[in-house]
Amino acid sequence: MIRSATRMLVTLALALGLVTPLRAAAAEELNLFAWSEYVPQSVLDGFTKETGIQVNYESYASNEEMLAKLMSGAASYDLIQPSEYVIEALVKEKQLIPLDHAKLPNLKNIGKEYWNQPHDPELRYSVPYMQGTVGIVLNTKKVKDPVTGYGDLFQPRYKGRIVVLDDALEIVTWALAAQGIGFDGVTKANLEKARPTLTQWLPLVKVYDSDSPKTALLNGDVDLGVVWSGEAAILIQEQPGNFAYVLPKEGAHMFIDNLAIPKGASHVDAAHKFIDYILRPEVSRKISDEFPYTNPNVEARKLLSAEQRANAASYPPGNPKLSTFRDIGPLAADVDKLFTDMKAKSGP
Amino acid sequence: MKLVTRLLGVWTGFVLLFFYLPIAVLVLFSFNQSKLNIVWTGFTLDWYTSLWHDTVLVRALQNSLIVAVFTTLISLVLGTAGAWLLYRYRYRASSVLETLAFLPMIVPEVILGVSLLILFVTIGLQLGYTTIVISHVTFCFPFVMASVQARLAGLDPALEEAALDLGATPLQAFTKVLVPYLMPAIVSGGLMSFTLSLDELIVTYFTASAGTRTLPLEIFGRVKKGLDPSLNAISTVFIAVTVLALLITEMVRRRNP
Amino acid sequence: MPPEATGFSGAASGGSQRQPGRIGWLLLTPLIAWAFAFVVAPAVIMLVYSFAHRGTLGGVVLGFTLENYAGVLDPVYMRIVIRSIVYATITTLLCLGAGYPVAYLIGRSDERLRNALLMAVMVPFWTSFLIRTYAWVTILKSQGLLNSIAMQLQLISEPFEMLYTPGAVVVGLVYTFLPFMILPIYSSVEKLDGALVEAALDLGAGPVRAFSRVIIPLTVPGIAAGVLLVFVPSLGIYAVNDILGGGRVDMIGNIIENQFKGNARNWPFGAALGTTLLVSFALIYWFVSRRQRAETGDPGERVLRGGLP
Numbered sequence: 073m074i075r076s077a078t079r080m081l082v083t084l085a086l087a088l089g090l091v092t093p094l095r096a097a098a099a100e101e102l103n104l105f106a107w108s109e110y111v112p113q114s115v116l117d118g119f120t121k122e123t124g125i126q127v128n129y130e131s132y133a134s135n136e137e138m139l140a141k142l143m144s145g146a147a148s149y150d151l152i153q154p155s156e157y158v159i160e161a162l163v164k165e166k167q168l169i170p171l172d173h174a175k176l177p178n179l180k181n182i183g184k185e186y187w188n189q190p191h192d193p194e195l196r197y198s199v200p201y202m203q204g205t206v207g208i209v210l211n212t213k214k215v216k217d218p219v220t221g222y223g224d225l226f227q228p229r230y231k232g233r234i235v236v237l238d239d240a241l242e243i244v245t246w247a248l249a250a251q252g253i254g255f256d257g258v259t260k261a262n263l264e265k266a267r268p269t270l271t272q273w274l275p276l277v278k279v280y281d282s283d284s285p286k287t288a289l290l291n292g293d294v295d296l297g298v299v300w301s302g303e304a305a306i307l308i309q310e311q312p313g314n315f316a317y318v319l320p321k322e323g324a325h326m327f328i329d330n331l332a333i334p335k336g337a338s339h340v341d342a343a344h345k346f347i348d349y350i351l352r353p354e355v356s357r358k359i360s361d362e363f364p365y366t367n368p369n370v371e372a373r374k375l376l377s378a379e380q381r382a383n384a385a386s387y388p389p390g391n392p393k394l395s396t397f398r399d400i401g402p403l404a405a406d407v408d409k410l411f412t413d414m415k416a417k418s419g420p
Numbered sequence: 421m422k423l424v425t426r427l428l429g430v431w432t433g434f435v436l437l438f439f440y441l442p443i444a445v446l447v448l449f450s451f452n453q454s455k456l457n458i459v460w461t462g463f464t465l466d467w468y469t470s471l472w473h474d475t476v477l478v479r480a481l482q483n484s485l486i487v488a489v490f491t492t493l494i495s496l497v498l499g500t501a502g503a504w505l506l507y508r509y510r511y512r513a514s515s516v517l518e519t520l521a522f523l524p525m526i527v528p529e530v531i532l533g534v535s536l537l538i539l540f541v542t543i544g545l546q547l548g549y550t551t552i553v554i555s556h557v558t559f560c561f562p563f564v565m566a567s568v569q570a571r572l573a574g575l576d577p578a579l580e581e582a583a584l585d586l587g588a589t590p591l592q593a594f595t596k597v598l599v600p601y602l603m604p605a606i607v608s609g610g611l612m613s614f615t616l617s618l619d620e621l622i623v624t625y626f627t628a629s630a631g632t633r634t635l636p637l638e639i640f641g642r643v644k645k646g647l648d649p650s651l652n653a654i655s656t657v658f659i660a661v662t663v664l665a666l667l668i669t670e671m672v673r674r675r676n677p
Numbered sequence: 678m679p680p681e682a683t684g685f686s687g688a689a690s691g692g693s694q695r696q697p698g699r700i701g702w703l704l705l706t707p708l709i710a711w712a713f714a715f716v717v718a719p720a721v722i723m724l725v726y727s728f729a730h731r732g733t734l735g736g737v738v739l740g741f742t743l744e745n746y747a748g749v750l751d752p753v754y755m756r757i758v759i760r761s762i763v764y765a766t767i768t769t770l771l772c773l774g775a776g777y778p779v780a781y782l783i784g785r786s787d788e789r790l791r792n793a794l795l796m797a798v799m800v801p802f803w804t805s806f807l808i809r810t811y812a813w814v815t816i817l818k819s820q821g822l823l824n825s826i827a828m829q830l831q832l833i834s835e836p837f838e839m840l841y842t843p844g845a846v847v848v849g850l851v852y853t854f855l856p857f858m859i860l861p862i863y864s865s866v867e868k869l870d871g872a873l874v875e876a877a878l879d880l881g882a883g884p885v886r887a888f889s890r891v892i893i894p895l896t897v898p899g900i901a902a903g904v905l906l907v908f909v910p911s912l913g914i915y916a917v918n919d920i921l922g923g924g925r926v927d928m929i930g931n932i933i934e935n936q937f938k939g940n941a942r943n944w945p946f947g948a949a950l951g952t953t954l955l956v957s958f959a960l961i962y963w964f965v966s967r968r969q970r971a972e973t974g975d976p977g978e979r980v981l982r983g984g985l986p
Binding site for chain 2: 709715726792805807812913948963967
């Protein structure tokens with residue numbers, strides 16, 4: 073009886089495509105390690121169709137998750153998708169392979185403003201993939217008073233109706249910004265200044281969610297919050313007229329997610345090909361269609377619909393006060409501890 | 421004690437209702453037209469048909485099943501052998517060995533995942549099917565072992581003796597007498613093993629690679645984007661298939677008491 | 678070949694065991710090897726990491742420092758440890774209260790009903806844990822199933838806030854762990870001598886006394902196993918409370934996760950927390966199983982009564 077059961081199981085295993093992994097080793101591959109759901113399948117399929125290179129898309133949900141897997145040396149990745157402050161740290165630690173611009177003719181499509189950012193001034197190691205902001209989203213049916221900044225948002229009358237990102241660095245930076253300290257002011261000396269602000273703010277928060285804050289807003293469990301611009305853009309698309317996006321006047325985080333090639337990549341050439349493919353306006357536009365963040369590719373922007381261009385969350389009008397995050401090194405542990413402490417004290 | 425039984429029955433009914441409420445919601449919403457999974461807008465089978473074209477998801481399901489099958493096979497061998505050996509022989513290291521074997525069963529998965537990742541990296545083992553199976557077996561085989569140990573305690577030693585007296589070789593006594601006796605425990609341990617492996621998320625996160633994503637990993641990635649009903653659909657399919665498998669196993673068991 | 682040499686003799690009656698011969702040890706090697714390779718080795722690595730320094734991009738810089746363990750004792754984290762213990766205890770007690778009657782019924786049922794009930798309990802276990810938990814979001818949210826029904830039936834005029842509360846977390850935890858309580862207790866109940874139970878219930882003692890004086894004490898091994906299988910893992914939980922608690926109910930599992938996958942990038946600290954928990958668990962398990970071992974000599978016999986081996 074064991075024999076027949078074993079035979080059944082083995083046959084099952086084979087029938088389920090045990091052959092598959094063996095077959096994949098033959099074709100050329102590209103190991104892409106990116107944010108979950110951030111690279112559309114249609115783009116990957118298009119690339120494979122054109123070049124014959126199979127793309128293995130492994131995903132992560134935070135920069136730190138990516139670093140953990142990357143630095144453990146457990147797997148070999150050809151492309152990673154870090155945010156700007158992580159690029160800065162990776163460059164400092166010499167963990168990135170410099171890009172060969174000769175292999176990236178489409179790089180010229182990237183807007184001028186992205187060529188001089190502090191984390192990688194000449195785009196030597198990274199290429200911007202998508203840009204976004206972290207700002208205030210309001211359910212206009214429920215929130216009638218003007219909310220122009222963090223100060224306006226974290227008010228007792230909104231207690232229990234607020235959603236924010238579950239991100240220590242973000243929240244601490246906002247707390248400092250509300251006191252007039254710039255985004256590069258996250259230092260050991262300033263850290264304690266965040267404490268009184270957080271003591272005031274955090275008891276008002278209902279939900280912490282970095283993955284899908286729009287869910288709580290759509291469910292009507294919260295009415296306003298500070299979220300990624302892409303989330304807000306989706307809300308505006310889903311229920312136009314119900315939601316508004318406002319960049320906090322005290323200063324908003326502009327994040328840039330980039331493609332970069334880590335040290336130890338085995339398919340450097342394929343990685344370059346992929347980057348150049350993404351930089352094509354018509355391909356880049358597909359990404360914008362699925363993820364309404366700000367597209368750094370100016371040629372791709374020309375291909376977008378008027379509706380997409382008008383979405384205030386994707387393309388904020390005016391001249392808002394935007395800053396990127398800097399790498400803060402070991403202070404990250406202290407930031408996390410402060411946030412953990414404040415969250416625990418303010419929670420149930 | 422009819423009353424006692426009645427009351428227990430009612431209570432059990434409530435508990436089962438509690439168990440199945442989310443399942444019912446899950447299944448119901450897999451037929452919901454709205455992408456947002458919030459309000460019922462109409463009936464559709466679209467999410468099921470979309471599953472058919474979802475090669476990434478299907479591949480993930482394949483991976484999960486492959487891993488689960490191998491995990492179960494190895495767990496069955498290790499677990500049954502371990503249980504039998506510890507039953508038969510009095511080793512000096514018995515209690516230590518038992519504690520070690522059962523430790524992964526109760527350790528939080530985050531710790532298990534990270535420590536195994538560190539181990540694999542330290543010894544230079546590339547992440548992939550092997551590492552996933554190893555991590556799954558590590559916390560699955562204790563269930564087999566516990567199940568078989570319980571069954572062994574009820575073993576009538578005269579059974580084996582009789583077989584040997586009647587001319588069977590020790591090996592034959594093992595395969596034709598002992599193993600069939602243990603079969604219910606092996607099956608239930610194997611089922612637990614299979615299930616745990618299929619639904620495993622956290623440990624797998626740390627020990628899988630890009631090419632070997634399992635279904636829970638894939639669902640985890642998508643759930644972050646928002647509750648797409650195709651996830652409900654695949655869960656419903658999952659339930660349907662496993663219930664079917666259970667019913668078949670039950671029928672097979674009825675034929676081999 | 679005499680049967681004794683192979684160990685396949687019928688001498689192991691009533692739970693007495695034989696001394697292992699060469700073959701006995703040889704057959705055990707795979708198990709020992711596995712335990713060493715995949716339980717001991719990772720634990721040792723984690724221990725080494727817990728004394729190391731934090732690496733810039735995560736990871737560690739090997740060395741020796743006690744700052745990580747000092748961190749473990751910090752009141753910030755102690756508060757969270759206590760909270761985790763409170764939630765784990767509440768969950769365990771609720772699972773025990775809710776699960777024991779069910780386990781009892783299953784254990785005392787005839788085979789057909791028993792199998793059907795066991796299947797009924799197991800099947801939800803078969804679905805993705807994440808999807809099950811998110812289904813609870815749909816049920817508990819302010820415009821969700823329960824609130825909608827209650828409003829329709831005019832039981833309440835405004836939605837009752839259930840989601841993103843500690844209560845929701847407890848519901849989720851109990852939901853996740855109830856089967857772990859039911860199965861070991863059922864196993865204990867099933868081995869109960871039917872005659873004994875009948876006697877207890879028939880001889881004039883009311884059902885309450887019959888249960889508390891006779892039945893429940895006999896199923897203590899099963900209860901102990903259930904308690905351990907619920908309490909310990911629920912200490913390490915992080916996803917259920919994250920989803921159902923709105924990220925506000927951080928537990929030890931979340932802290933550990935943070936060190937490896939979150940902002941902190943502090944592996945050594947995570948390793949210190951992990952090692953502390955691992956050692957605590959191992960000690961608890963060892964003590965509990967030692968006490969049980971003192972009561973009955975045979976591991977199989979103990980498991981047969983539904984307890985730990």
